[in-house]
Amino acid sequence: MIGVLLFASSLANADCTLIAGGDLVTPEGRVAGATLLLEGQTIHGINPDASKTGACVELDLPEGSVVTPAFIEAHTSLGLVEVGLEKRTVDFSSNEADKVRAALRVADAYNPHSSLIPIARLGGLSTAILVPSGGLISGQGAAVDLSGTSQSAATVRGSVGVYAHMGGRDGSRAQTLLRLRELIDDTQTYRQQKRDWQRDALRPLAAERLDLEAMLPVVDGEVPLVLSAERAADIEATLRLATETGIRLVIVGGSEAWLLADELAQAQVPVILDPLVYGPGSFEQVHARADNAALLHKAGVPVVLSTFSSHNARNLRQNAANAVRGGLPWETAIAAITATPAEVFGLSNQGRLEEGNVANVAIFSGDPLEPSSKLLHLWIRGEAIALTSRQDALLEKYRELPSAP
Amino acid sequence: MLAPTLFLFVSCATTPSPTSAPPAETWSLGSHEAAGKEPIERSPSRAQESVIIHNATVLTAAGQRIESGHVVLSEGRIQAVAEGAPPSIDGATLLDAEGGFVTPGLIDTHSHLGVYPSPSSRAHSDGNEATSPTTPGVWAEHSFWPQDPGIQRAVAGGVTSMQVLPGSANLVGGRGVILQLLPTRGSRAMRFPGAPETVKMACGENPKRVYGSRNSTPSTRMGNLRGQRSAFASAQRLLEDWERYEHDAARHRGDKPGPQAPKRSLDEETLIGVLRGEILPQVHCYRADDMLSFLQLADEFGFSIRSFHHALEAYKIRDILAEKEVSVSTWADWWGFKLEAYDGIPHNAALVAESGARAIIHSDSSVGIQRLNQEAAKAYYSGVHAGLNVDENEALRWITANPAWALGIDSEVGTLETGKRGDVVVWNGHPFSHYSSAHVVFIDGVRVHDSATNPSPWSDFLTGQEVAQ
Numbered sequence: 001m002i003g004v005l006l007f008a009s010s011l012a013n014a015d016c017t018l019i020a021g022g023d024l025v026t027p028e029g030r031v032a033g034a035t036l037l038l039e040g041q042t043i044h045g046i047n048p049d050a051s052k053t054g055a056c057v058e059l060d061l062p063e064g065s066v067v068t069p070a071f072i073e074a075h076t077s078l079g080l081v082e083v084g085l086e087k088r089t090v091d092f093s094s095n096e097a098d099k100v101r102a103a104l105r106v107a108d109a110y111n112p113h114s115s116l117i118p119i120a121r122l123g124g125l126s127t128a129i130l131v132p133s134g135g136l137i138s139g140q141g142a143a144v145d146l147s148g149t150s151q152s153a154a155t156v157r158g159s160v161g162v163y164a165h166m167g168g169r170d171g172s173r174a175q176t177l178l179r180l181r182e183l184i185d186d187t188q189t190y191r192q193q194k195r196d197w198q199r200d201a202l203r204p205l206a207a208e209r210l211d212l213e214a215m216l217p218v219v220d221g222e223v224p225l226v227l228s229a230e231r232a233a234d235i236e237a238t239l240r241l242a243t244e245t246g247i248r249l250v251i252v253g254g255s256e257a258w259l260l261a262d263e264l265a266q267a268q269v270p271v272i273l274d275p276l277v278y279g280p281g282s283f284e285q286v287h288a289r290a291d292n293a294a295l296l297h298k299a300g301v302p303v304v305l306s307t308f309s310s311h312n313a314r315n316l317r318q319n320a321a322n323a324v325r326g327g328l329p330w331e332t333a334i335a336a337i338t339a340t341p342a343e344v345f346g347l348s349n350q351g352r353l354e355e356g357n358v359a360n361v362a363i364f365s366g367d368p369l370e371p372s373s374k375l376l377h378l379w380i381r382g383e384a385i386a387l388t389s390r391q392d393a394l395l396e397k398y399r400e401l402p403s404a405p
Numbered sequence: 406m407l408a409p410t411l412f413l414f415v416s417c418a419t420t421p422s423p424t425s426a427p428p429a430e431t432w433s434l435g436s437h438e439a440a441g442k443e444p445i446e447r448s449p450s451r452a453q454e455s456v457i458i459h460n461a462t463v464l465t466a467a468g469q470r471i472e473s474g475h476v477v478l479s480e481g482r483i484q485a486v487a488e489g490a491p492p493s494i495d496g497a498t499l500l501d502a503e504g505g506f507v508t509p510g511l512i513d514t515h516s517h518l519g520v521y522p523s524p525s526s527r528a529h530s531d532g533n534e535a536t537s538p539t540t541p542g543v544w545a546e547h548s549f550w551p552q553d554p555g556i557q558r559a560v561a562g563g564v565t566s567m568q569v570l571p572g573s574a575n576l577v578g579g580r581g582v583i584l585q586l587l588p589t590r591g592s593r594a595m596r597f598p599g600a601p602e603t604v605k606m607a608c609g610e611n612p613k614r615v616y617g618s619r620n621s622t623p624s625t626r627m628g629n630l631r632g633q634r635s636a637f638a639s640a641q642r643l644l645e646d647w648e649r650y651e652h653d654a655a656r657h658r659g660d661k662p663g664p665q666a667p668k669r670s671l672d673e674e675t676l677i678g679v680l681r682g683e684i685l686p687q688v689h690c691y692r693a694d695d696m697l698s699f700l701q702l703a704d705e706f707g708f709s710i711r712s713f714h715h716a717l718e719a720y721k722i723r724d725i726l727a728e729k730e731v732s733v734s735t736w737a738d739w740w741g742f743k744l745e746a747y748d749g750i751p752h753n754a755a756l757v758a759e760s761g762a763r764a765i766i767h768s769d770s771s772v773g774i775q776r777l778n779q780e781a782a783k784a785y786y787s788g789v790h791a792g793l794n795v796d797e798n799e800a801l802r803w804i805t806a807n808p809a810w811a812l813g814i815d816s817e818v819g820t821l822e823t824g825k826r827g828d829v830v831v832w833n834g835h836p837f838s839h840y841s842s843a844h845v846v847f848i849d850g851v852r853v854h855d856s857a858t859n860p861s862p863w864s865d866f867l868t869g870q871e872v873a874q
Contacts, residue, residue, distance in 0.1 A: 259872065314738070391750040
């Protein structure tokens with residue numbers, strides 16, 4: 001135990017680490033027997049020249065180890081909740097039913113000291129997309145590194161998209177569509193007639209000033225509207241809205257998305273899904289299938305996998321394994337928790353083991369998607385992370401029980 | 406493990422018990438449930454295969470790993486579990502496992518399938534009789550909707566038996582029911598033949614939150630305990646009345662008016678069953694100190710707890726649970742969704758097992774029950790990676806033999822041993838790999854799942870709803 005700790009701390013102090021002896025999961029596929037050079041916060045290449053690596057700490061991996069980009073949980077409230085049923089610890093919802101709250105930024109509530117974060121890291125996660133919930137438009141999601149002791153140090157992108165919800169409300173879905181269309185239309189009006197609006201010479205608009213401002217990047221296609229929808233008909237209706245208005249769309253949930261695989265592929269609308277949810281958990285999921293991810297991928301839809309969980313975001317690799325069980329190619333499943341979410345949410349130079357990428361790297365003792373494989377090392381932005389959590393501390397504390405007198 | 410009295414206590418789904426006739430004069434708790442209560446719906450006769458599963462690694466959950474083994478099923482029972490080439494048996498078909506694995510059917514001690522069925526709906530939310538904190542007289546069997554699509558999904562994940570429980574809104578939520586996962590028209594016909602009765606009780610946050618928010622009792626943990634102790638004290642009084650009555654009735658001569666039997670109380674009958682050791686208590690309890698309080702209550706009234714459910718802090722009192730022979734039904738890694746779940750750790754099952762207590766991985770989820778093998782695998786490898794002393798056989802028992810014990814059906818299922826029911830899963834890989842799926846599933850030797858065929862839905866809800874891409 002002490003040896004391992006010393007070893008980890010020597011890595012933590014290293015400016016430069018040369019990783020040898022494992023299989024690398026690269027964009028070109030799995031490469032056996034290659035070396036990977038990490039320098040500072042960056043990946044400095046695969047199989048680098050010996051001249052570059054002289055001063056590096058060399059890490060020889062046990063046989064069978066697999067080096068992969070660290071994982072990205074694409075839909076989570078990590079750091080926004082400590083205990084689900086204790087409302088004062090819950091910060092992912094504006095709690096305003098049916099409201100438009102595009103200006104809300106969840107990054108403002110992110111707690112980098114949350115006990116959930118080290119636990120999530122033990123699943124090989126380096127990065128999370130934090131999402132707001134509640135209302136019609138919940139607010140802006142953010143991308144954070146699962147390291148750093150301040151909000152500013154952790155935040156990678158303060159706004160990666162505006163989040164909205166279909167279905168599950170009391171009124172008709174048509175009403176939801178109407179309100180979204182009205183909001184987008186009014187945002188365009190606001191842009192064009194801002195001066196009139198400021199002089200109070202414009203009719204009332206569908207949202208308040210900061211919310212309209214926050215909708216501008218959506219209308220301009222700079223960030224996506226990330227919309228939760230399970231039912232095929234709901235996805236179809238929102239696809240139509242996106243086509244009409246020119247906004248970028250990301251579908252979350254998408255239990256019945258396979259029914260619209262070709263349309264989603266043509267529009268290149270990514271789907272963030274959980275392959276474990278094979279219902280029908282609700283009337284919106286009657287046609288859910290275990291091979292949803294595989295069918296979407298086959299049609300050319302960018303697939304992102306998520307646990308949709310905060311406390312159990314560490315199980316992302318289990319979710320990916322189940323997508324493979326449902327027919328998704330292994331490499332695509334890895335990409336669905338690394339490169340694909342990085343692309344969808346504009347995390348440049350992330351999600352790939354290639355030169356110039358951010359050094360977010362996880363090493364497992366075997367196939368990262370199998371529970372038998374243990375996480376051996378994790379770097380987030382080049383920082384070697386201590387692989388321990390509050391749960392490990394509890395284990396240590398109760399390893400021996402008080403003995404009876 | 407099954408005491409004869411337990412058989413008296415239930416109506417058997419398929420085999421009428423020869424002892425089911427009530428005693429002529431006296432009423433006993435046991436006969437009360439079974440007397441004249443043959444199921445209205447008989448289990449339909451199903452084709453029990455005579456089959457030899459071969460070319461498999463057999464994990465018996467009884468200590469053996471047979472690398473090149475075979476399992477013989479006929480007449481609904483396991484006839485042989487052995488190493489080597491398959492024997493030649495007249496009339497038996499061969500099932501080539503193609504190098505896969507064979508395990509006992511999986512058993513879930515904690516399901517709400519049927520009582521909170523899919524798809525989630527107000528009309529079918531029948532799991533909590535949350536109109537009074539103490540409702541021992543309600544039965545999950547009477548809420549269970551056998552058309553729940555989740556039943557067939559669970560079978561496809563290798564689950565062959567489960568306990569369906571009322572929810573945890575109440576201090577005493579009512580009777581659980583132990584079912585075989587077979588398609589029937591009513592719940593009674595799904596009852597696991599000869600399984601004992603169970604009762605759901607709950608401690609901690611849920612009852613006090615549900616009733617406290619209505620400004621009624623219980624609103625605190627001490628209120629919880631008072632409610633439960635009051636219920637048992639009252640049942641104890643009625644039990645004494647019955648014992649006096651039975652004593653008097655046995656000595657009664659025909660020439661005088663007989664003693665008057667006490668009035669029936671459905672609520673108290675369930676608790677009397679607990680006091681007499683005939684109904685197995687299944688207690689929802691997260692925190693170690695809550696479990697200790699409940700153990701103290703059980704001690705006060707002289708009964709044993711069969712299983713603590715959601716027992717996330719069992720690891721803190723695993724020595725006591727081992728000594729008292731209380732099994733621990735837990736998840737692999739759920740934690741933190743409420744404060745009493747804050748100290749949950751993924752090593753819980755492994756630590757409990759290491760101490761000699763019975764660990765169980767339960768689902769409490771229509772999603773989790775589809776992959777109970779994956780949940781056990783995560784709990785197992787959490788233990789292995791932390792250097793705890795657990796092995797593959799032990800971890801397989803967390804979803805087979807140990808839940809069978811917690812439900813009192815371990816003489817019938819839970820391991821691959823000659824004479825047990827033919828509840829068997831053929832996997833296409835190791836059950837602890839996240840890539841593996843159940844290839845073929847048998848219950849009582851009946852093939853209920855086969856990945857090579859595209860089955861029609863058992864559920865009437867899904868029937869006729871198929872859509873094409």
